[in-house]
Amino acid sequence: MEEKGASFERAMEELEEAHGKDFLFEDGRVLGSMCTKPMDGSVDVHSKFIESNLGNPGLYPGTRQLEEKIISIVSSLLHGNDFYGQVQAGGTESNIVAAWVARNVSGKNEVVFCENAHFSMLKACDVLRMKPVEVGLNENFEMDVGEVEDKITDDTAIVVASAGSTELGAIDPIEELSEICREKVFLHVDASFGGFVIPFLGDLGYPSKPFDFQLDGVSSVVLDGHKMGMSTIPSSVLLLRKEDDLRSIAVESPYLTSLHSTSLLGTRSSAGVAALYFAMRTLGREGYREIVKTCMVNTMYLVSEVKRINLGVPIEPVMNICGILVDDPVRVREELDGKNWKVSMSRHPDCLRVVVMPHVTRQVIDSFVHDLEDVSGG
Ligand SMILES: Cc1ncc(COP(=O)(O)O)c(C=O)c1O
CATH class of the missing domain: 3.90.1150.10 (Aspartate Aminotransferase, domain 1)
Structure with a gap:
């Protein structure tokens, strides 16, 4: 310097x-x-909230409220019932947190995902010291369900499916995976890309498949504001069916305005929260x-x-x-x-x-x- x-x-x-x-x-x-x-306007909103830090939510009650509203809007979009969640930095953070939560809730250590899952799952396994268990693809480049059944063991903590794979936008057979995982294994749906696409395909006359909380076996879903959400970087929304699941990663945060921190990041860029709220509120x-x-x-x-x-x-x-x-x-x-x-x-x-x-x-x-x-x- x-x-x-x-x-x-x-x-x-x-x-x-x-x-x-x-x-x-x-x-x-x-x-x-x-x-x-x-989208137009979201960059101005982003700048306006550039100081706010949801890692210390007591200082930013207004921004915290926006985050709660986002969780509620996304919950309704994904057939949830005011579920629990967090606005995070992107699909990678949300995928890591999902695996972390599943590991802590289950006390188990294996992560089942398929060949074309996003590479953030490899990062999750490395960071969390969990064992990656890879399965192959069917002829439509979707997760091979038969192989998932074969590879689920007593040590499986989480199965990760894609709703909009990075490579080809394929949607894994989440309905079948939900049946297999229900009340047995945590099922995380990586809809980082597809989360703002799939809900609208049916209305537009394109084939679509259920991928979200309307399936009982789905435990969590991530969708990214900075992809098809039309908002600024960074923003993803991780939504979980059970509040206790998110508590499983809580640590005490004595010097902050909240007693516990339940996020991977400490200081959290919250400009993305405001910008995503703006995008969702104005686009509908x-x-x-x-x-x-x-x-x-x-x-x-x-x-x-x-x-x-x-x-x-x-x-x-x-x-x-x-x-x-x-x-x-x-x-x-x-x-x-x-x-x-x-x-x-x-x-x-x-x-x-x-x-x-x-x-x-x-x-x-x-x-x-x-x-x-x-x-x-x-
Ligand atoms: C399906 C999927 N999941 C996760 C990610 C990672 O998202 P990010 O780059 O926002 O961390 C991507 C990125 O392209 C993706 O396509």
Whole structure:
């Protein structure tokens, strides 16, 4: 650190330079991210609450109330009955907390998840010193239920299912998993991506599956505000069916305004809480449904364009994530990168992957498919 601080202008110049190197969603080149440009207004709200710290809730009763309202709104969206929860920093934190809770409640140590579960489950196992038990996929790239049944043991603490897998947006057979786990094993649903999508698919005429608290065996669900929630980073909502479950991770917090802390983080960025409240309050179901509708229409358009240039898709998308089968995904991705397209890859199966977020418009798709045809020989 320099002895004397730089001038405002100098520091801003450096920041402008750094910002200029970053990709912006509005440029329409980022096709692999599960985040998007936060909705209008949420950034202002975020800034307004930049000081508040829900790690010390007694000082921020207003922000704490917003968090409670979020829990209540999300509870109703996910067929819960004023369940318990917390606004957290993202899917990773919520997945780790879910495993932590399940371990403490059950006193058991094994985590069952499938090959295409988000890598945060590996982090959870490492941090919590729990044993990962991986299961395979069925032909739709969903968790293989038969294998889950085989792999549940007396030491299983938690089964983790995805409702919107990172790779292809697949929804695991949560109805069947719920039957298997009910009153036996903690079932956590990672709907980090799908939580703000799946509730609206049925209304829009797309196939959908139950994935939330309407299934008795579901113990907790996470959904992310900074993904399809249209809000700012950081925000996820972890919701639990039983209040006691969250208490299982409580530690005394003597120097703060609350007696106990039941979160993984100490100081908690609460700007994301306010911004998510703003997004949910102003969009309502109608607003989210419209966003999901646009994303789904564009996803189906991408699929038809991919097929028009004689490439295939591993599965017909169930939500706004589309796999694209090409001969040599690594090479094609590199060449697309050379044309300034930021596309990601799936491992199961080995293919390109486009997340059709709100910033991925029809014009973006047209321009992308043009370059994809060029580099793939499609
Ligand atoms: C299904 C799923 N779960 C969890 C995560 C982790 O979320 P975060 O990056 O917000 O920690 C992701 C991220 O893409 C995800 O797709």
